[in-house]
Amino acid sequence: MFKLEPRPAPSRLLSLTSPLIALVITVLIGVGLFVLLDKDPLAGLQMFFIEPLKSPYALAELSLKATPLVLIALGLAVCFRANLWNIGAEGQFIMGAVAAGGVAMRATPDTGAWIVIAVLAAGVLGGMLWAGVVAALRDRFNASEILVSLMLVYVAEMFLSYLVYGPWKDPQGYNFPQTITFLQSTRVPKLIEGFRMNAGVIVALVAVAAFTVFLFRTYAGFQLQVGGLAPAAARYAGFSSRRALWTGLLLSGGMAGLAGALDVAGPQGQLTPYVPMGYGFAAIIVAFVGRLHPVGIVLSAVLMSMFFIGGELAQSRLGLPKAITGVFQGLLLFALLACDTFIHQRLRWVGSK
Numbered sequence: 001m002f003k004l005e006p007r008p009a010p011s012r013l014l015s016l017t018s019p020l021i022a023l024v025i026t027v028l029i030g031v032g033l034f035v036l037l038d039k040d041p042l043a044g045l046q047m048f049f050i051e052p053l054k055s056p057y058a059l060a061e062l063s064l065k066a067t068p069l070v071l072i073a074l075g076l077a078v079c080f081r082a083n084l085w086n087i088g089a090e091g092q093f094i095m096g097a098v099a100a101g102g103v104a105m106r107a108t109p110d111t112g113a114w115i116v117i118a119v120l121a122a123g124v125l126g127g128m129l130w131a132g133v134v135a136a137l138r139d140r141f142n143a144s145e146i147l148v149s150l151m152l153v154y155v156a157e158m159f160l161s162y163l164v165y166g167p168w169k170d171p172q173g174y175n176f177p178q179t180i181t182f183l184q185s186t187r188v189p190k191l192i193e194g195f196r197m198n199a200g201v202i203v204a205l206v207a208v209a210a211f212t213v214f215l216f217r218t219y220a221g222f223q224l225q226v227g228g229l230a231p232a233a234a235r236y237a238g239f240s241s242r243r244a245l246w247t248g249l250l251l252s253g254g255m256a257g258l259a260g261a262l263d264v265a266g267p268q269g270q271l272t273p274y275v276p277m278g279y280g281f282a283a284i285i286v287a288f289v290g291r292l293h294p295v296g297i298v299l300s301a302v303l304m305s306m307f308f309i310g311g312e313l314a315q316s317r318l319g320l321p322k323a324i325t326g327v328f329q330g331l332l333l334f335a336l337l338a339c340d341t342f343i344h345q346r347l348r349w350v351g352s353k
Helices: 012-036 041-049 056-081 089-104 115-141 145-165 200-217 219-229 231-236 241-268 279-289 294-318 324-344
Strands: 002-006 345-349
Touching: 012 041, 012 294, 012 324, 041 294, 056 089, 056 200, 056 219, 056 241, 056 279, 056 294, 089 115, 089 145, 089 241, 089 279, 115 145, 115 241, 200 219, 200 241, 200 294, 219 231, 219 241, 231 241, 241 279, 279 294, 279 324, 294 324, 324 345
Parallel strands: none
Antiparallel strands: 002 345
């Protein structure tokens, strides 16, 4: 029989390059899947790795996908480093979108461009409120943040459906489940005319810089990380686990809510039942592939965005099922977990007794 045992000194080089190794493994398995589905592997790989990068328009669309992934993954990285497992960022994304949409719909033709700030702030507060429910239940009743945050995703989806099918439904919308189209004054400004890329890209880059400083250059960030890596040492040092709980979850929820606000006040321009895009779940993979580091998160978000766009292109041009995007995302995560397992442990043959 075989047994996994810890390595005395895991390779630092392999630890740093394991996301690249995982990507290679994902590509190889993907080629096998294309062959099994009787599709041209080269054409399939082109959809995922060439088409999203081949033109300025494609790069602008890539930025739209990467922006919410970066923002959500930054918040999740703080949680995960603090040993808090917020799995429900998708719900916080939805509630941020709902709160932002509620403010946007109150705008009138005379409202100034300042309302964009209010729309984004409402999104942050909506996400924080939803994450605050998780923090309160964990703090007061020691409820599992994994289960609570995950179940609240479905509550958020039902709440969104209630609004767009009910009180917020556009009376001039031909009975479609959608709100009115938001006025131009409430929309996030575009960076380049003729492209959908907007100021959310700048917001995401500023957030990357801010979270890098917070995690690695501030005492509060140090406290969070010590609490996650060594809870006993944190208690001995007098660090507050309760403060870490609320800080981690509220930051995570706020970033997810901001991503939701940028999405509905940007490319979507209204609330529909299709606001949930799976960004909250995909960002979990982004955070881990990026090694919970803000700079790594940017790179992994770009890769995950290529999977989103490649999956859409593979559906329309190659006739592949919609699930192909999730398949590639899952393959990348499992390949990374396998790489990390064998980097930190070795497989040893143990003779039968």
